[in-house]
Amino acid sequence: MLILTCPHCGVTAEETELALGGEAHLKRYGPGDSDEQFEAYMFARKNPKGVHFERWRHAYGCGKWFIAARCTVTLEVFGTYPAQTARPPADLLAAIRAKRPSADLSDWDAATPEDAQ
């Protein structure tokens, strides 16, 4: 049983109260991009064994979308944050790196202007 805390209403909800929305932080490709980029956006997913960022909706509760960082092997939940977030919070990434040094978090290695703020 997966239990996630909704960052919008604070309810600790078990998974039957939630709806899964697939991999989080996808970069959209559309008109003007190559067929390969669009195909990858539409169909290619990481499906990792380990740390995964995924979208969830508190469907039977407050109705809001959020993102959960969890381990697909152990079901350990590292944290949740609102879906209106372009990249995982820095403190959450640091916590995951400390717990899972071998996890592939290379998407988030580069510092961004937001991190400097």
Added chain:
Amino acid sequence: MSEPQSALPGRRAAGFATVAEAGLQGMITLRGDLASPVLAAAVQQATGCAMPGPRRIVQAGDRAAAWMSPDELLLILPHADAPGAATALQAALAGEHALVAEVSDARAMFAVTGDKAVQALAKLFPVDFAAMEPDEIRRSRMAQVAAALWQAAPGDWRIVCFRSVAAYAFGLLDNAVRPGSELTA
């Protein structure tokens, strides 16, 4: 004018707790910026209630204001007063980014009462009732349908769901209070 009818007028079930269809109940959905003083004043005007905090319900007599999500409230008031209150809210919120919808006849409401009422509810909702505060409203699911529940008074539970699933909801509650199916003595 035809006579308004609630979903299952007068339906009751008695077991180790009592289930009753709660009759006609006015309800208004209000969406907007809950931090807005204009919206808070409009809620006060309509219900006599202060703005509820997250997952809280503020009750005053036969009216209440319930926090449904970060941008949504459910206002509860007498059925006959709901259309007028909705019109007044629309006027009070002119210029605000807000939405008012009278949903009284889209919903059904049930009262589940008795010392052991929570045992019936615990069978149907994936909710940690031990962690629930007396003034908390919880949106969740009751078996397979969306429902919200709160306490009008300690042990006096109210449940709202869509009217279209009222018969299903009553059947669940009727079954859950069957004598002998208590979770603990």
